[in-house]
Amino acid sequence: MASAPPAGQGQQGAAAAASPLAPSEMYRNYNFLLRLDSTEVRFTECLGLGMRIEPIRYRESGVGNVVRALPGPVAYAEVVLRYGLATTPDLWNWLKRTAEGAVVRRNVTISQLDNDGATPRINWNLYGAWPCQWSGVPFDALGREAAIEELRLAFDRLDRA
Structure with missing residues (x-):
């Protein structure tokens, strides 16, 4: 037989007890x-931050x-960085220099901000970053979405600080 939560706790208190973190401790993904180096750049999305350590499998002799x-x-x-089409050519020029063979490696920091924004x-620090792919805006005469480029x-x- 299930017992009722203690007086004053209610369903909200029971849900909070089941959560490993209080809502004030969880950061928002937005x-x-x-x-980039020391310049702040605003993006609408940042995807794919990750690493993999490839396992090497082997059998011991005798076992x-x-x-x-x-x-x-x-x-x-x-x-993957997605951003609104901007008038500043800085990211395009960085990509263009890479395409021409003059790879300019830059240090990039992705910062998770507190809930105050x-x-x-x-901080996740990416060392020696360089643009390896760009996707232009998908134009659509009937569309209503913002023009978004991808880099x-x-x-x-990679390190975390």
Whole structure:
């Protein structure tokens, strides 16, 4: 037989007890900022931040039925940045120089902001980033959406601070 929550707790209190974090401790995914070197750039979306350590599987001699794994090479996912079509040519010029063979590597910081929308709480630093893909605006004469470009960044190393 299930018992009722203690007086004053109600359903809201029971839900909060089941959550590992209080709502004030959880960050919102729309509170983020991106810095290229020391310049702040606003994006509408930032996707694909991740890394994978490839397991190398092997069998020890004498123990043929056990497959063990060692950590192998580290691979970083490409970060996808989506942004509204802007008049500033800075990102386009960076991409164009890369396409012409003059790769300019920049350090990029993605900051998770506190719920106040201003205080950086967690930073992911991408070292040696360079643009590896660009997708233009999908034009549609009947569309009503904002014009959004996409830029993908490859990078050498990632850390969290």
